[in-house]
Amino acid sequence: MxxxxxxxxxxxxFPRWYQDLINKAELADNGPVRGTMVIRPYGYGLWERMQxxxxxxxxxxxxxxxxFPLFIPQSYxxxxxxxxxxxxxxxxxxxxxxxxxxxxxxxxxxxxETIVNDYFAKWVxxxxxxxxxxxxxxxxxxxxxxxxxxxxxxxxxxxxxHTAHATYEDARDYAAHIHRNVYADFMENVLAMDVLAGRKTxxxxxxxxxxxxxxxxxxGDGKALQLGTSHELGQNFxxxxxxxxxSKDGRQEYVWQTSWGSTTRMVGALVMMHGDDDGLRVPPxxxxxxxxxxxxxxxxxxxxxxxxxxxxxxxxxxxVRVDDRTDIPFGRRAVDWELKGVPVRIEVGPxxxxxxxxxxVRRIPGGKAPVALDALAGLLxxxxxxxxxxxxxxxxxxRESRTTDVTTVEEAVEAATAGGWARIPWAVLxxxxxxxxxxxxxxxxxxxxxxxxxxxxxxAPGNVAVVARAY
Amino acid sequence: MxxxxxxxxxxxxFPRWYQDLINKAELADNGPVRGTMVIRPYGYGLWERMQxxxxxxxxxxxxxxxxFPLFIPQSYxxxxxxxxxxxxxxxxxxxxxxxxxxxxxxxxxxxxETIVNDYFAKWVxxxxxxxxxxxxxxxxxxxxxxxxxxxxxxxxxxxxxHTAHATYEDARDYAAHIHRNVYADFMENVLAMDVLAGRKTxxxxxxxxxxxxxxxxxxGDGKALQLGTSHELGQNFxxxxxxxxxSKDGRQEYVWQTSWGSTTRMVGALVMMHGDDDGLRVPPxxxxxxxxxxxxxxxxxxxxxxxxxxxxxxxxxxxVRVDDRTDIPFGRRAVDWELKGVPVRIEVGPxxxxxxxxxxVRRIPGGKAPVALDALAGLLxxxxxxxxxxxxxxxxxxRESRTTDVTTVEEAVEAATAGGWARIPWAVLxxxxxxxxxxxxxxxxxxxxxxxxxxxxxxAPGNVAVVARAY
Numbered sequence: 001m002x003x004x005x006x007x008x009x010x011x012x013x014f015p016r017w018y019q020d021l022i023n024k025a026e027l028a029d030n031g032p033v034r035g036t037m038v039i040r041p042y043g044y045g046l047w048e049r050m051q052x053x054x055x056x057x058x059x060x061x062x063x064x065x066x067x068f069p070l071f072i073p074q075s076y077x078x079x080x081x082x083x084x085x086x087x088x089x090x091x092x093x094x095x096x097x098x099x100x101x102x103x104x105x106x107x108x109x110x111x112x113e114t115i116v117n118d119y120f121a122k123w124v125x126x127x128x129x130x131x132x133x134x135x136x137x138x139x140x141x142x143x144x145x146x147x148x149x150x151x152x153x154x155x156x157x158x159x160x161x162h163t164a165h166a167t168y169e170d171a172r173d174y175a176a177h178i179h180r181n182v183y184a185d186f187m188e189n190v191l192a193m194d195v196l197a198g199r200k201t202x203x204x205x206x207x208x209x210x211x212x213x214x215x216x217x218x219x220g221d222g223k224a225l226q227l228g229t230s231h232e233l234g235q236n237f238x239x240x241x242x243x244x245x246x247s248k249d250g251r252q253e254y255v256w257q258t259s260w261g262s263t264t265r266m267v268g269a270l271v272m273m274h275g276d277d278d279g280l281r282v283p284p285x286x287x288x289x290x291x292x293x294x295x296x297x298x299x300x301x302x303x304x305x306x307x308x309x310x311x312x313x314x315x316x317x318x319x320v321r322v323d324d325r326t327d328i329p330f331g332r333r334a335v336d337w338e339l340k341g342v343p344v345r346i347e348v349g350p351x352x353x354x355x356x357x358x359x360x361v362r363r364i365p366g367g368k369a370p371v372a373l374d375a376l377a378g379l380l381x382x383x384x385x386x387x388x389x390x391x392x393x394x395x396x397x398x399r400e401s402r403t404t405d406v407t408t409v410e411e412a413v414e415a416a417t418a419g420g421w422a423r424i425p426w427a428v429l430x431x432x433x434x435x436x437x438x439x440x441x442x443x444x445x446x447x448x449x450x451x452x453x454x455x456x457x458x459x460a461p462g463n464v465a466v467v468a469r470a471y
Numbered sequence: 472m473x474x475x476x477x478x479x480x481x482x483x484x485f486p487r488w489y490q491d492l493i494n495k496a497e498l499a500d501n502g503p504v505r506g507t508m509v510i511r512p513y514g515y516g517l518w519e520r521m522q523x524x525x526x527x528x529x530x531x532x533x534x535x536x537x538x539f540p541l542f543i544p545q546s547y548x549x550x551x552x553x554x555x556x557x558x559x560x561x562x563x564x565x566x567x568x569x570x571x572x573x574x575x576x577x578x579x580x581x582x583x584e585t586i587v588n589d590y591f592a593k594w595v596x597x598x599x600x601x602x603x604x605x606x607x608x609x610x611x612x613x614x615x616x617x618x619x620x621x622x623x624x625x626x627x628x629x630x631x632x633h634t635a636h637a638t639y640e641d642a643r644d645y646a647a648h649i650h651r652n653v654y655a656d657f658m659e660n661v662l663a664m665d666v667l668a669g670r671k672t673x674x675x676x677x678x679x680x681x682x683x684x685x686x687x688x689x690x691g692d693g694k695a696l697q698l699g700t701s702h703e704l705g706q707n708f709x710x711x712x713x714x715x716x717x718s719k720d721g722r723q724e725y726v727w728q729t730s731w732g733s734t735t736r737m738v739g740a741l742v743m744m745h746g747d748d749d750g751l752r753v754p755p756x757x758x759x760x761x762x763x764x765x766x767x768x769x770x771x772x773x774x775x776x777x778x779x780x781x782x783x784x785x786x787x788x789x790x791v792r793v794d795d796r797t798d799i800p801f802g803r804r805a806v807d808w809e810l811k812g813v814p815v816r817i818e819v820g821p822x823x824x825x826x827x828x829x830x831x832v833r834r835i836p837g838g839k840a841p842v843a844l845d846a847l848a849g850l851l852x853x854x855x856x857x858x859x860x861x862x863x864x865x866x867x868x869x870r871e872s873r874t875t876d877v878t879t880v881e882e883a884v885e886a887a888t889a890g891g892w893a894r895i896p897w898a899v900l901x902x903x904x905x906x907x908x909x910x911x912x913x914x915x916x917x918x919x920x921x922x923x924x925x926x927x928x929x930x931a932p933g934n935v936a937v938v939a940r941a942y
Contacts, residue, residue: 029590031540032547033577038590041535041605048536064512065519069502070579070610070626071563076503089570092542094579096564097625098614106504108541108565108579119500119509128798134512139541139610143569154568155541327599 006335009277014221019149021271025280025339028149028267035147035154039264042340043150045288046267047157051137053190053286054159054262057182061174063133063161068115070139071106076114079240083113086207090142092154108141113208113233113259116162117241124164124255126246131174132164132255150268151225151471158263164243164255168234171256172211175230176454178260179213183228191266192283192391193217193273194399195227196466198446199455203434206259210234213454216445216466218399219272222419224445224468227269230260272471274391280341281364283391284384289321291380292342294333296349298326306348309358309376316377318384338363343387346376364390403466409433412467416442419469426463434465442467477806480748485692490620492742496751496810499620499738506618506625510735513811514621516759517738518628522608524661524757525630525733528653532645534604534632539586541610542577547585550711554584557678561613563625579612584679584704584730587633588712595635595726597717602645603635603726621739622696622942629734635714635726639705642727643682646701647925649731650684654699662737663754663862664688664744665870666698667937669917670926674905677730681705684925687916687937689870690743693890695916695939698740701731743942745862751812752835754862755855760792762851763813764829765804767820769797777819780829780847787848789855809834814858817847835861874937880904883938887913890940897934905936913938 007020022028027043030036039047055065071094078084092108095101109115116134124132137159144154161178165171179197187193200212209231216224237243238254247253274281284290291313295306303324310322321342323333330347337345345361352358357370360379364387371379402420406412407428415422417440424433426447434444449455450462478491493499498514501507510518526536542565549555563579566572580586587605595603608630615625632649636642650668658664671683680702687695708714709725718724745752755761762784766777774795781793792813794804801818808816816832823829829847832839835858842850873891877883878899886893888911895904897918905915920926921933 029593031542032544032586032589033540033542036540036542038540039538041537044537045535047538064516066512066515067510067518067628069504069507069509070612071502071504071507073503091567091569092565093567094563095566096576097562098616099560099562105567115503115509118503122500141541145569157538 005277006339007277007279010220015148017275017277018268018272021275021279021339022149025341027271027280030149033154035144037149037153037155039157043267046270046282046286047264049286049288050190050266051159054182054186055137057186058135058159058161061133061177061182062131063135063163065137066134067136067138068109068112068119070109072109072112072115074105074107076118077107079114080208080237082236083208087111087142090144092141092143109138110140110142111259111261112136112138112160112162113237114241117237117243120162120164120255121241121243124243124245127166127248130164130166130245130255131170133161133174134163135159135161148268148471150271151265153264156264158261161258161260163258164238165257166245166247166253166255168256171258172232175211175213175232175258175260178258179215179228179230179454183215183230183260183262187215187217187227188392190283190285191270191273192285192388192395193227193269194392194395196399196446196448197454198448198466199458200229200446201431201434201444201458201465203431204444206231208233208236210236214446217269217273218395218402218421218468219269219471220275220398221272222402222421222468224421224470225265225269225272226445226470227266228260228262231258233257233259273395274341279339281391282341282343284343284388287343288319289342290319290384291344291346292321292323292337293346294323294330294337294348295326296330296347296352299350301353302348302350305353305373309346309348309373312377313380316380318377318380343384344380362387409436413437413440413442416440416468421445421466421468423464423466426458426465427461429465429467437467441469443470445470476748477810478748478750481691486619488746488748489739489743492746492750492810493620496812498742498751501620504625506615508620508624508626510628514738517741517753517757518735520757520759521661521737522630525653525657526608528657529606529630529632532604532648532653533602534606534634536608537605538607538609539580539583539590541580543580543583543586545576545578547589548578550585551679551708553707554679558582558613561615563612563614580609581611581613582730582732583607583609583631583633584708585712588708588714591633591635591726592712592714595714595716598637598719601635601637601716601726602641604632604645605634606630606632619739619942621742622736624735627735629732632729632731634729635709636728637716637718637724637726639727642729643703646682646684646703646729646731649729650686650699650701650925654686654701654731654733658686658688658698659863661754661756662741663756663859663866664698664740665863665866667870667917667919668925669919669937670929671700671917672902672905672915672929672936674902675915677702679704679707681707685917688740688744689866689873689892689939690740690942691746691869692743693873693892693939695892695941696736696740696743697916697941698737699731699733702729704728704730744866745812750810752862753812753814755814755859758814759790760811760813761790761855762815762817763792763794763808764817765794765801765808765819766797767801767818767823770821772824773797773819773821776824776844780817780819780844783848784851787851789848789851814855815851833858880907884908884911884913887911887939892916892937892939894935894937897929897936898932900936900938908938912940914941916941
């Protein structure tokens with residue numbers, strides 16, 4: 001007997017499948033103001049775990065958290081020419097406060113480079129104050145014309161790192177360190193997401209940066225999504241805000257800076273990377289709930305047993321939820337946990353108890369089998385490790401199988417519009433070819449070196465452009 | 472030899488002492504937009520530890536974190552009459568977004584009861600969905616005419632809890648639970664702050680609440696500061712937003728609600744409650760740095776020893792910072808750690824090494840003494856416990872010694888203007904007396920029952936009003 005699908009199948013309509021999943025797994029709702037979102041507890045729980053894992057890596061990298069104001073004087077934005085050009089069309093502007101029209105309107109931060117530099121200029125005096133390594137967890141606002149929940153929202157949550165260094169090399173190395181040891185490490189090892197590390201072309205760089213490093217993920221439909229980015233800002237903001245330090249040999253020098261960010265978009269990426277037609281699949285290392293223990297029927301012995309299993313597994317260091325809501329039909333609860341992508345379900349009914357077993361259902365590879373109750377705690381860590389590895393492998397295999405090497409712009413457009421990525425030598429494509437791709441809504445996601453590493457320069461010999469349609 | 476004071480002494484000018492301390496201990500700077508603040512890493516570190524301790528207590532109380540949008544349609548605010556009257560004068564209004572004038576202006580949230588109810592009305596269907604227990608960590612904006620950093624800022628950080636219940640009793644009990652087991656427990660046991668638990672009078676209630684529970688702290692100058700508040704909202708917002716549920720017996724009923732909040736103001740309270748003329752004193756259970764180990768001189772053996780002590784104490788579960796920045800004069804570093812209020816300093820110089828000792832300096836009770844190096848790890852846990860207890864005791868003794876029982880409005884005003892709190896029977900004071908106090912900038916901080924508990928009603932027999940000047 002075929003189940004009626006709970007979600008629109010991905011093959012029928014991928015964007016609708018995404019929206020269905022977000023709603024039915026109770027990840028988020030659209031907000032009342034266009035482009036905003038309400039992150040529901042289950043969706044926010046994913047973000048909280050992301051925050052905890054990222055925050056630990058950021059602190060290990062030597063940065064401290066701080067908080068800068070939401071409101072930025074409009075005049076600050078205009079001090080760095082490229083920056084204002086990039087952000088002006090997306091700004092939300094507060095014109096009234098406390099019942100009066102403001103003398104100078106303030107913008108709601110779209111990012112904080114300008115206001116951060118205003119303070120770095122005060123805090124940095126001498127080379128002894130460098131490097132200055134700051135991170136902020138905050139909300140930002142960028143007015144979106146075509147919003148999509150988690151992926152492009154008018155307000156989103158993120159972390160933004162801001163650092164100042166004495167030399168170009170130190171700034172460059174720190175941006176690369178964050179790119180590799182914070183973002184790529186987190187995405188691969190916690191989110192189980194295959195990501196491609198590369199360098200943005202000049203056309204795709206952050207407004208005000210001299211270099212942008214990116215991580216690009218391939219979604220379930222073959223499109224690309226930009227995940228964390230790390231920027232070398234050079235001395236652009238330092239010159240605009242007079243952020244200077246006294247060097248060891250007694251000269252006033254401008255600092256070299258970086259900024260780097262990652263956002264709630266990662267929740268959307270998780271859905272589009274690992275989701276299937278039954279719902280989300282959450283990597284065990286990320287999951288707030290790694291294992292849910294379900295009582296099948298309203299039976300005192302069953303309820304007692306699921307609670308005891310819950311305690312035993314919690315004691316074994318597994319993140320467990322006990323679902324003993326036997327006043328809700330079992331089938332509805334099972335579908336709900338499947339939608340929410342909890343890696344393992346342990347289902348216990350009266351007949352299982354008689355046999356001393358439980359049904360162990362694996363969401364990630366699929367499949368179910370009875371397992372002896374006293375074997376559960378021993379089996380689960382290995383199962384969770386396997387599932388974590390499987391998700392990463394599946395996402396890597398998807399990218400590899402859907403990436404084509406091409407030699408012309410036409411072939412690149414064809415591969416991208418067919419739902420894949422194309423690799424084309426940058427020496428062949430160039431900025432002119434990049435402009436031609438744009439006519440077909442195809443973009444250069446990043447440049448990679450011939451050996452797969454991140455190139456030092458746009459025009460390094462052997463650079464390959466990876467092109468795709470993108471969210 | 473008398474030291475030149477680093478801060479304006481409290482007895483000379485308490486508000487200036489506060490501002491000096493905030494600046495010199497590097498807790499925060501004023502932001503460029505009037506009333507906003509930049510929370511610097513050391514100040515933010517205090518807030519992060521507060522968040523972690525509070526968040527654990529909130530989750531133990533069954534609430535889940537979620538996130539609602541920053542922007543609220545202006546029309547939402549007007550649906551609950553008292554609420555809009557309370558907040559309208561403080562709103563920041565966004566009139567332009569994405570380069571265009573908005574059709575309906577949006578307000579930057581001053582609090583989220585309205586937008587939360589818009590979603591609770593969708594999410595709550597039946598009694599099975601109740602209680603619905605949500606918490607949010609966020610920034611909010613209330614335009615301030617007389618801002619003061621941490622205490623009253625146009626933007627501040629907070630947590631706001633929002634819950635919906637099937638019955639009046641369940642909502643009332645939950646508000647009381649948060650008041651006692653989250654807020655009072657955290658403030659007394661982590662912040663080491665004596666707080667008075669009571670009930671707000673009708674004049675001082677949250678706009679839209681039927682009852683507000685409060686915790687009031689006495690600052691170093693005898694003024695009061697309102698810390699966490701918990702509100703019973705009755706069915707006011709439920710009726711305005713049609714937040715209804717299907718009861719067990721099949722009827723549509725309005726939910727009963729609570730909301731409760733605590734803010735970055737607690738950082739200011741920490742300063743004004745525990746600070747002295749040398750700086751801040753951080754309670755050990757809160758401190759991100761409980762012990763700092765300082766190398767006195769640039770000497771290889773000294774630097775090696777302080778690092779080893781750091782590792783040993785970290786292994787013993789103490790939060791340690793090693794300060795081996797011997798290129799900065801020792802005296803400057805010692806004063807800085809004193810300003811920042813780190814509970815214990817361990818100072819190691821070449822002569823100490825010869826003796827196999829270190830100088831142990833206690834910030835909270837004051838005093839220093841040499842201690843054998845191998846005794847440190849064993850001694851510190853008890854020292855930190857003593858210091859934690861001492862701060863709580865000192866704040867309690869301050870309140871007790873500066874609180875006077877009075878029987879007339881005139882005596883109450885006199886006690887409050889002299890820098891203390893007065894207790895006056897509510898039956899004597901009443902709303903008329905409360906209005907007379909206001910003429911002298913004195914307010915009823917809260918009502919307490921004759922036995923010191925929190926009264927069930929404003930007019931319960933034996934209620935005592937505690938009155939004071941307040942921040």
